[in-house]
Structures are given as structure tokens and as C-alpha cells.
């Protein structure tokens with residue numbers, strides 16, 4: 001589907017609910033010896049709302065820290081990059097992006113915003129709101145998967161700032177992370193920069209609190225993937241029979257989120273014609289969120305052919321936003 005008017009163009013590369021990708025992931029992930037599903041399936045409209053609520057939780061420091069860095073350094077980022085457009089991967093509600101758009105408008109360079117997200121409602125709402133907020137802004141929205149659809153990015157209108165915020169890069173395992181960054185570097189021009197948000201290694205108690213909030217919003221977000229599978233693939237998960245688990249793996253330095261069956265569960269997945277059994281206390285891994293050191297960040301960027309130019313952090317060094325560009 002393509003929607004277009006003078007300021008807004010939206011291109012959709014996912015079929016409704018993207019059943020093909022979800023079905024393949026569920027078939028793969030639930031028939032493994034250790035069950036696992038990729039985190040992108042959390043984000044239907046309800047999952048996206050729950051994530052927004054997580055961002056406002058007192059325990060969830062990453063959003064606040066990343067916002068503080070952007071507020072402090074946006075003008076410098078715009079000056080360094082001369083960016084005329086922002087390409088944002090996993091754009092969500094683009095809440096923090098407005099800080100960068102404001103700085104670009106202030107500098108007189110702002111021409112276009114290119115958000116890419118799996119959640120169609122987010123892209124449509126963001127496009128409609130931003131053209132109101134920034135008169136003259138062009139929005140080229142992509143409803144797609146940043147692992148599969150980077151080749152659909154439109155030709156650049158000028159130097160691009162490719163923005164990947166929220167620590168979403170941490171959802172990749174280390175090898176996939178480098179493969180993804182390498183693909184991203186290839187999709188960038190020599191005038192482009194990558195602005196990457198990464199959560200930092202820190203006191204495990206602080207990390208674990210951020211993923212185990214006292215209101216249970218993260219638990220609801222975690223269980224939302226089971227609602228998505230029930231709805232999209234005619235499955236019958238008893239969602240409340242799965243407990244939220246989140247812990248810091250000190251060896252791998254990543255947070256793991258899992259869902260643990262409180263009793264033996266027998267699940268029928270109608271669209272796949274399969275039955276899956278969970279033994280009591282058996283776990284399904286739903287997300288990893290890797291935490292970074294300067295060395296890990298430098299190593300990943302270098303392996304992808306990206307040269308690190310700046311690492312910006314907040315006063316408490318909780319989070320980092322880095323600026324890098326393709327090595328020439």
C-alpha cells in the first residue's frame with residue numbers, strides 16, 4: 001500500500017499483521033529445545049502503548065538518560081553532521097526525535113523525516129502529527145522491518161542522520177548485531193552519520209529494577225507477545241499462566257526477558273497446525289537487551305565499517321549516544 005499527499009508518503013512492505021514472518025518465527029522459535037521468540041512481535045498497537053508507558057516508569061532510566069543527552073547535545077550533533085533529513089529505525093512515537101528535529105529546524109537544515117517501524121499505526125500517527133508540528137517538513141514513512149527492508153529507504157535529499165534510539169540495537173545477539181550494522185553501513189552514503197543509542201553496563205540491581213517495575217507494566221508488555229500469537233495465529237495460550245522473568249546475565253552482559261509457565265501448558269497453534277507443550281517452570285525467551293562498554297561499541301562499529309566520531313553520555317553515565325560514519 002502507498003499513501004501519498006503533498007507532504008506525506010507512506011510505503012508498506014508488511015502484509016496485514018505480517019503473518020508470514022510471525023508464523024515462521026513462531027514455528028522456529030517454539031520447536032527449539034530452548035524456546036524463543038524475537039522481540040519485534042511485542043509491538044502491535046497495544047504493545048507499542050505499553051512500551052510508551054514503560055518509558056515513563058520511574059525505574060526505567062534509559063529513556064530519561066537518552067533524552068537528557070539529546071537535549072544537551074542536539075545542536076552540536078546537527079552542526080557536526082549538517083543533516084538535512086533524519087532516517088529513524090524503530091521510530092515508535094518519535095518522542096525524543098523531536099529534540100533533533102527542533103535543532104535541525106533551528107539550524108535551517110530540516111527537509112525530511114523518514115521513520116521506519118513494524119507498527120503501522122505508529123508510522124501513520126507520527127507522520128500526521130509531525131507535518132502539523134513542522135510546517136514544510138516532508139515525511140516518507142516506511143512500515144517495514146529494519147532487518148529486511150533497508151533497501152527501500154528513499155534516495156537521500158542531503159546529508160542523512162540515521163537514528164537508532166532506545167537501546168534497540170541491544171536486542172540483537174552479538175553476531176547478528178554486527179551483521180545488521182554492516183548492512184546499515186552499506187545503506188549509508190559517505191555524507192551520512194549514524195546516531196546510535198546504547199544502554200551501558202552498570203550496577204545489576206539498577207538494570208534489573210528497570211525491567212521489573214513495581215506496577216507490572218513490563219510484565220504486561222512481555223506477555224503481550226502471547227496475545228499477538230493468539231490473535232494472529234489462532235493460538236490458545238493461557239496468557240496469565242506465564243510469569244514475567246527478567247534478569248541480568250553477568251557473563252554475557254545482557255538483560256534477558258523470559259516468560260515462565262507456572263504449570264504444564266498445552267498450546268494449540270491453529271494457523272500452524274501444531275501443538276506445543278511447556279513443562280512446569282519451562283521458559284520462553286522473549287528478549288535480550290545487550291548492555292555496552294566503550295570497547296564493545298567501538299568493536300561493533302569498527303567491524304561494520306563505521307568510524308566512531310563521538311560518544312555522548314549523561315552525567316551519571318547510564319546511557320550513551322554515539323555518532324559514527326562510514327569509513328572511507
Ligand SMILES: C[S@@+](CC[C@H](N)C(=O)[O-])C[C@H]1O[C@@H](n2cnc3c(N)ncnc32)[C@H](O)[C@@H]1O
Pocket residue numbers: 039040043048051055089090091092093094096116117118119144145146147164165166167168
Ligand atoms: C525499544 S522501542 C524504541 C522506540 C523509540 N525509538 C524510542 O527510542 O523510544 C523499539 C521500536 O522498534 C520497533 N521495532 C522492533 N523491531 C523492529 C524491526 N525488526 N523492524 C522495524 N521496527 C522494529 C518497535 O515497533 C518499536 O517501536
